[in-house]
Amino acid sequence: MLDFFYSIDLNIFYFVNQTLQNALFDVVMPFVTDINKKPLALVIVGMLWILLLWKGGRNGKIAALLLIPTIALSDQLNSSFLKYLIERARPCHVLSDVHLLVSCGSGYSFPSSHAVNNFAGAIVLAYFLPRWTWAFFTFAGIVAFSRVYVGVHYPSDVLGGSIVGLMCGGLIIIVYNRIEHWWFNRRKQPTQAP
Numbered sequence: 001m002l003d004f005f006y007s008i009d010l011n012i013f014y015f016v017n018q019t020l021q022n023a024l025f026d027v028v029m030p031f032v033t034d035i036n037k038k039p040l041a042l043v044i045v046g047m048l049w050i051l052l053l054w055k056g057g058r059n060g061k062i063a064a065l066l067l068i069p070t071i072a073l074s075d076q077l078n079s080s081f082l083k084y085l086i087e088r089a090r091p092c093h094v095l096s097d098v099h100l101l102v103s104c105g106s107g108y109s110f111p112s113s114h115a116v117n118n119f120a121g122a123i124v125l126a127y128f129l130p131r132w133t134w135a136f137f138t139f140a141g142i143v144a145f146s147r148v149y150v151g152v153h154y155p156s157d158v159l160g161g162s163i164v165g166l167m168c169g170g171l172i173i174i175v176y177n178r179i180e181h182w183w184f185n186r187r188k189q190p191t192q193a194p
Contacts, residue, residue, distance in 0.1 A: 005156075012155040013091060016148045017099050025149060030101045033114070033146040056129075063128035066172055067121055074120035074168035075113060082164065083108040092151045100151040112153045115144040115161025116168065123169035140165075 035041045053064040092104035107113075118140035126133040144158035 009154050009156045013148060016145070016155065017091075017151050018097075020149065021099055026101060029146040029149040032142055033102060033150050033152075035143070036114075059128040062176070063125050066124050066128075066176060070120050070124050070169055070172045071117055073172065074116045074165055077168060078111055078113050078116040078161070078164060079107075082111055083113075086110045088154075088157070090152055091154055098151040102150045102152060104152060109153055110157045111161035111164050112144065112147050112157040113161065114147050115140070115153075115158040116165040118143045119162040119165030120169040120172075121165075123166050124172055127169075127173050 031038075049064055049067070052060045056064060087108055088110035090104055090107075090109040092098045092100050119137075122136035122140040125136045129136075140162070144162060147153040147158050148155055
């Protein structure tokens with residue numbers, strides 16, 4: 001059964017990594033996949049985060065602040081625990097005919113940290129800013145796709161990563177709602193006279 005699923009994973013990998021190969025994607029996808037390593041992109045993301053915190057209203061402020069524990073949870077859970085639990089080699093380490101467009105990296109493949117972190121952030125942002133749900137998930141999806149296109153992850157790595165990310169973001173939302181509910185009820189209770 002595992003062989004069957006691996007063959008599907010491999011066929012989709014080759015379809016994305018080789019059949020869809022074109023000059024435009026060969027330029028765009030490495031940029032997208034490594035956007036977190038581009039100084040200008042980091043400055044822009046930082047400015048957007050500050051803008052969300054400053055001008056985003058109540059929901060924008062909450063979303064901006066919750067991104068910190070969300071990414072901390074998702075990244076540490078994935079990079080420090082799940083990858084070492086599963087120890088799946090990257091396709092660029094085991095396949096000889098990968099169309100590799102970025103450094104293969106020395107880490108494990110499953111789940112994709114890019115997918116985990118981006119989908120965790122997307123679900124939190126979408127919860128508080130539902131009008132922009134399409135933008136958050138489109139960006140997360142393009143980053144996840146780029147990981148397969150550049151040859152460093154299997155499709156199941158990014159699918160698994162997106163599920164883990166949604167669970168991490170969902171957990172943060174649940175915890176936030178419980179704390180908010182507790183705080184609201186606590187403030188509603190009348191203070192008792194001694």
